[in-house]
Amino acid sequence: MAIANLGANVLGHLATLPPDWPGGFWWHWLLFTVIIIAFVLTLVMGFIWIERRGMARMQARLGPNRAGPFGILQPVADAIKVLLKEDIVPSKGDKIVHWLAPVVAFAPVLMIFAVVPFQDGALLADLNIGILYVVAISSISTVGLFMAGWGSSNKYSLLGAMRDIASVVSYEIPVILSLVGVVLIAGSLSLNQIVLAQDIPFILLQPLGFLLFFIGGCAEINRSPFDLFEADSEIVAGFHTEYSGMKFAMFYLAEYAEAVVISAIIATLFLGGWRGPILPPWLWFVIKVIAVFFVMVWTRTTLPRVRIDQLMALAWKFLFPLALINLIITAIQVLTWPVALPWVIIPVNITIMALLVLLWSKFFKLGWGRVAV
Amino acid sequence: MQFERYGKGIAKGLRVTIRHLLRHPVTVQYPEQRLNTSRRIRGNELIWDNIKCTGCATCAKSCPQGAIQIISSVTPEENKYRVEKIEVDTGYCIQCGLCVEVCPFEAIYMGYAYERAKYRREEVVQTNEQLLPSAERRRSGYMYPEIAAELPRQTLLVERITEEK
Numbered sequence: 401m402a403i404a405n406l407g408a409n410v411l412g413h414l415a416t417l418p419p420d421w422p423g424g425f426w427w428h429w430l431l432f433t434v435i436i437i438a439f440v441l442t443l444v445m446g447f448i449w450i451e452r453r454g455m456a457r458m459q460a461r462l463g464p465n466r467a468g469p470f471g472i473l474q475p476v477a478d479a480i481k482v483l484l485k486e487d488i489v490p491s492k493g494d495k496i497v498h499w500l501a502p503v504v505a506f507a508p509v510l511m512i513f514a515v516v517p518f519q520d521g522a523l524l525a526d527l528n529i530g531i532l533y534v535v536a537i538s539s540i541s542t543v544g545l546f547m548a549g550w551g552s553s554n555k556y557s558l559l560g561a562m563r564d565i566a567s568v569v570s571y572e573i574p575v576i577l578s579l580v581g582v583v584l585i586a587g588s589l590s591l592n593q594i595v596l597a598q599d600i601p602f603i604l605l606q607p608l609g610f611l612l613f614f615i616g617g618c619a620e621i622n623r624s625p626f627d628l629f630e631a632d633s634e635i636v637a638g639f640h641t642e643y644s645g646m647k648f649a650m651f652y653l654a655e656y657a658e659a660v661v662i663s664a665i666i667a668t669l670f671l672g673g674w675r676g677p678i679l680p681p682w683l684w685f686v687i688k689v690i691a692v693f694f695v696m697v698w699t700r701t702t703l704p705r706v707r708i709d710q711l712m713a714l715a716w717k718f719l720f721p722l723a724l725i726n727l728i729i730t731a732i733q734v735l736t737w738p739v740a741l742p743w744v745i746i747p748v749n750i751t752i753m754a755l756l757v758l759l760w761s762k763f764f765k766l767g768w769g770r771v772a773v
Numbered sequence: 774m775q776f777e778r779y780g781k782g783i784a785k786g787l788r789v790t791i792r793h794l795l796r797h798p799v800t801v802q803y804p805e806q807r808l809n810t811s812r813r814i815r816g817n818e819l820i821w822d823n824i825k826c827t828g829c830a831t832c833a834k835s836c837p838q839g840a841i842q843i844i845s846s847v848t849p850e851e852n853k854y855r856v857e858k859i860e861v862d863t864g865y866c867i868q869c870g871l872c873v874e875v876c877p878f879e880a881i882y883m884g885y886a887y888e889r890a891k892y893r894r895e896e897v898v899q900t901n902e903q904l905l906p907s908a909e910r911r912r913s914g915y916m917y918p919e920i921a922a923e924l925p926r927q928t929l930l931v932e933r934i935t936e937e938k
Contacts, residue, residue: 458790462800702786 432524436513443689444656445475450690451656451697458701479649487645490553497551502643502650505544508537509657516664517592519674519681530591531583534665535576538620541654542568545629545639548651552642560638564629567711568620574719575616578609581730582669591665595673603670604746608726608753610670612719614695617666619711621658623696625703628711663692718760725756810885812924815915817868818884819861821904825880828854832872832881840865841872859904863889864897873916882912 449472456463464471489495512534514524527533542564549561583589585605586597603610619626630638640651667673667688676684737745801808828845840862845854873881891897914921
């Protein structure tokens with residue numbers, strides 16, 4: 401209940417203290433930094449466990465089950481193993497860049513959580529440009545990945561990093577455009593305000609936006625079927641080919657922390673964040689985050705990896721136009737839809753989504769042979 | 774990812790994986806859990822019947838690996854050979870079953886065991902009493918149709934229930 405009291409405190413203090421100080425009082429910063437780091441690290445461990453066990457069960461295997469009950473300590477065991485490993489730096493690599501890359505890749509992921517609300521007002525900084533902040537910060541990880549690719553002085557690393565840059569640049573556009581629809585409905589960029597605006601979860605009001613954001617988000621954080629940057633059957637391990645020991649652990653951590661972030665943002669923007677009946681709000685938030693991640697694991701297990709040209713074609717031919725159309729339709733609806741009929745819009749929007757996806761899949765044929773580049 | 778089929782394949786694939794999530798995994802946790810073996814298995818152990826055996830050493834002669842060694846002595850009062858020592862080096866045995874096939878007195882059988890790996894070379898060698906039949910060391914139906922006829926019909930091993938040890 402400490403968080404609940406804290407949330408009340410935050411709201412109480414917001415009015416009296418200077419607004420430029422995040423949260424209004426000094427220990428708020430310290431407390432939420434600790435909470436965020438603990439939350440992310442715990443959830444990363446949970447996610448690794450869910451991913452390995454869930455994926456194994458979907459493939460009719462058992463998954464890791466030796467360390468602890470149901471293999472729940474497997475992430476810990478892996479972490480200890482990785483920590484004890486030798487740290488190898490390529491002799492011809494750019495040593496400073498090679499050393500700095502994991503930090504640059506991991507730090508922004510934690511920073512994103514500054515604006516994700518765990519409860520009403522319970523967040524590090526209720527920025528009124530929350531989504532803009534998320535979009536801006538989340539792209540910095542890519543720089544870390546490219547630094548890793550460059551600093552390793554290895555063709556596979558560089559190739560993986562190049563693929564990462566290409567896909568992130570492409571997928572940023574549909575991802576941001578699909579977010580704008582949510583912003584239009586909520587009328588605010590602050591994530592807390594967006595949650596407060598969700599009397600109906602935005603997944604119902606914005607089904608197409610959710611679909612586009614989910615696909616784009618998966619591609620941006622390097623989840624299978626879009627894990628081309630570390631496609632192990634093509635380019636060894638992509639950008640972290642030359643990494644070992646603690647640095648590799650940082651990349652591994654960053655990868656799953658990004659999954660936590662995207663799940664948290666999807667839960668916040670589309671699934672109603674911390675809102676829900678009976679259970680405490682932070683628990684609802686965690687449940688929704690895990691549910692979103694489960695869908696990610698599900699798609700990862702099911703779908704085979706796309707080719708790089710398919711990845712680009714999906715972004716530019718499928719997601720981008722649909723995101724634009726979604727934005728226009730949402731804008732028209734926000735302007736013209738009568739306020740008295742909020743529930744009627746749900747079947748309308750779902751029909752529009754189904755029609756558009758069907759239409760676009762008729763327009764464009766992906767995966768027909770090689771594309772000469 | 775064929776989008777001209779509006780994601781039907783994806784939906785099918787998702788259905789397959791979620792059904793696998795709900796089914797029982799096929800993995801067997803081997804040392805703790807093991808599959809029921811086929812009753813018709815030809816295991817990698819030999820069972821020796823000391824009553825029927827006359828010490829003729831046909832099995833030793835037939836063994837392509839030379840893994841069977843028999844030392845026998847003559848007993849004049851009974852007018853027959855007595856087996857002093859029969860020694861099978863199962864490390865050399867290739868489970869070909871030739872010794873079972875050639876035995877004129879039906880004194881040697883294949884068993885059911887499949888876990889004869891040992892830590893030391895000496896433990897692999899089986900001598901006299903270790904080769905006798907017992908409750909754990911039952912005879913398999915290999916080369917003996919009358920034993921095989923009593924066995925249940927062969928089924929797929931996957932369908933068999935795993936047992937906890």
